[in-house]
Amino acid sequence: MVENRLAFVGAIFFLLGILFLVLIIVRILKYTQEVRGKIGKKPRPPKTFWQASFFLLGIICFLLAGLFFWSGKSLRSFCIYSPNYLAGEIEFVPESSSGTAGAYKLVYTVFSKDKKPHQREFFFSGDEYQLEGEYLKWEKGVKFLGIVSGYKITKINIITKLSKGKSPADSVQRMYELIESPSDLWYWIDKFNKVILLVKAKPLKSEYFTLAPQQKRKIYIDEDKILVE
DSSP: OHHHHHHHHHHHHHHHHHHHHHHHHHHHHHHHHHHTTSSOSOOOOOOHHHHHHHHHHHHHHHHHHHHHHHHHHHHTTOEEOOTTOEEEEEEEEEOOTTOOTTOEEEEEEEEOTTOOEEEEEEOOOOSEEEEEEEEEEEOGGGGGGTOOOEEEEEEEEEEEESSSOOSGGGEEEEEEESSSSOOHHHHHHHHTTTTOOSEEEEEEEOOOBOOOTTOEEEEEEOSSOEEEO
16 A cells, blocks of 8 residues: 555654664763763763754654655545546435435445445535546656555535526535545645646546436546546
8 A cells, every 4th residue: 555655664764863863862961971970081072063963864854754654644535546447426316215305315436446435425406516636646756655646536516507597697506525634735736736846736627517316427537637427
């Protein structure tokens, strides 16, 4: 698993950070003993340059460890991108348990990285729907960590028409989250897309589509958009 490999790299940097800090503490304790005359040697003042360097390296290692731990946790919600791979299904089903005539539920099924279907149900309806998602395209330079391009579908936009007019004022648009935890990793990569070279963040959107009762549509992922067929 990608997140496990990133956590392993993060653990290495964390241990290196501890090692650098331990070296500083050992040197300080040794100098303290020399000053007190417990070792019997002329005390030598600690080299400020090396202590500052070890301290700085330790801080950098801790920061990198935190970055790898956080990245691994954020990537857990991403599915591996594969062209022409069925990413999910969406279906509009009448809801009989509510006891209300004309009530429907939207059943959204996503196929996660373990290829098992996970369903979520939403009790709303509309005239047109649009899916939004996030896509991370990793360059070949990070393949040695086992990191591959990934995606996840995050939102659904629903347009409900109030009249037959085509003006936006004649309709109401709502947005619902399809996942419980949006990706902060994707947000920051997208914000610094021009600076970060190893990965690029792309927003994904589908065209607006209709969904009739009992109709099921399949969801595919392209590098530039979400395909609903």
